Amino acid sequence: MPAHVLILGGTTEARRLAAGLAARPGVRVTTSLAGRVARPAALPGEVRTGGFGGPRGLADWLRAHRVDALVDATHPFAASITANAVHAARDAGVPAVVLRRPGWRPGPGDRWYDVPSLAAAAEALPGLGRRVLLTTGRLGLAAFAHLDGLHFVVRSVDPPDPPLPRDTRVVLARGPFTVAGETELLRAHRVDVLVTKDSGGAATSAKLTAARDLALPVLVVRRPPLPEGARAVPDVAGAWQWLGLGEGPDTPG
Numbered sequence: 199m200p201a202h203v204l205i206l207g208g209t210t211e212a213r214r215l216a217a218g219l220a221a222r223p224g225v226r227v228t229t230s231l232a233g234r235v236a237r238p239a240a241l242p243g244e245v246r247t248g249g250f251g252g253p254r255g256l257a258d259w260l261r262a263h264r265v266d267a268l269v270d271a272t273h274p275f276a277a278s279i280t281a282n283a284v285h286a287a288r289d290a291g292v293p294a295v296v297l298r299r300p301g302w303r304p305g306p307g308d309r310w311y312d313v314p315s316l317a318a319a320a321e322a323l324p325g326l327g328r329r330v331l332l333t334t335g336r337l338g339l340a341a342f343a344h345l346d347g348l349h350f351v352v353r354s355v356d357p358p359d360p361p362l363p364r365d366t367r368v369v370l371a372r373g374p375f376t377v378a379g380e381t382e383l384l385r386a387h388r389v390d391v392l393v394t395k396d397s398g399g400a401a402t403s404a405k406l407t408a409a410r411d412l413a414l415p416v417l418v419v420r421r422p423p424l425p426e427g428a429r430a431v432p433d434v435a436g437a438w439q440w441l442g443l444g445e446g447p448d449t450p451g
Contacts, residue, residue: 200266200441202226206283207241210401211297212271214434217242222443228263232272232279256286268294269437274301275335275395277422284425296430297437299398301421302406309415316341319393319417324348326415327391331384333405334395334419339363351387374401380408393417 203219205212207229219227220242227243230250250256260268270283280296287294304310311326313319316334320341323330329349332342336358342350343361350366352358358368367387383389384405392409394402396418409416424430431437438444 200225202228202263202265203267203269203441204260204263204265205229206268206270206272206279207231208273208276209271209297209299210399211299211434211437212269213241215269215271215297215437218434218438219243228265232276250282250286253282253285253289256282257289260286260290260292265290265292267441268292269297269441270294271297271437274298274397274421280428281425284428294429295437295440296424296428297434298424298430298432300432301396301398302403302418305410307410307413308406309410309413311415311417312420313417314420316419319419320345322417323391323393326417327389329388329390331387331389331392331405333402334393351383351389375404377404377407377411380405381411384408384412384414389414391415391417393419395419396421 201224203225205216205227207213207216208231212229216227216229219225229241229243229245231245231247232249250259268283268287270280272279283294311322313322316338323345330351332339332350332352336354336356339352339358340361342363345363348363348365350363351369352362352366353369353371355370355372357370392405392414394405394416406416431440
């Protein structure tokens with residue numbers, strides 16, 4: 199059983215795993231947050247905020263704090279953090295796993311258009327609609343800043359970083375969201391196309407159901423691949439088993 203587990207957090211799964219580990223006698227858990235959310239919710243166990251200074255800095259931290267296992271439970275689009283974590287864990291000789299929830303898949307009635315990047319989404323957008331709900335997070339909106347003649351509703355937890363599209367309305371909100379609430383949002387702003395990242399999970403998936411019910415097209419930015427050789431588990435139970443702690447956390451999510 200590992201004595202000290204470092205979780206690279208920021209997701210619901212990271213919170214659930216930290217809660218389970220904090221309740222486990224003899225286990226020390228530290229959750230590291232990148233600091234991109236201004237007021238993150240309280241977390242069980244120890245919490246640190248900010249970067250490590252790249253893979254070398256993280257490897258040094260793993261050694262200095264005698265970390266026995268590393269769980270990367272960051273957002274599926276945090277590609278650079280995941281790459282650094284895999285590299286640092288190998289360098290420090292610390293076992294590591296990526297907790298990556300499964301991506302979304304379209305069902306009957308969905309009008310999804312897969313794109314590989316935000317830039318590709320911006321290129322495809324003008325042919326699909328004029329009033330856009332953009333739920334790709336507050337970073338990376340510069341990819342859409344050049345698009346005139348479109349109205350954007352940008353939803354994020356914190357105010358987005360400029361540059362933004364010229365005609366933009368910002369909605370600050372934190373999930374989980376409901377289908378009824380998402381339907382009301384889409385109707386209130388007369389949205390005719392949705393743009394989202396394939397973050398997976400249930401907390402923000404209600405917008406996809408609402409878009410399907412309203413027959414709206416959805417541009418889905420697919421997630422980047424995991425680094426070569428990275429080991430991954432799809433859920434908290436998988437991470438718990440990988441840590442050698444049995445069937446699942448003692449505290450349910």
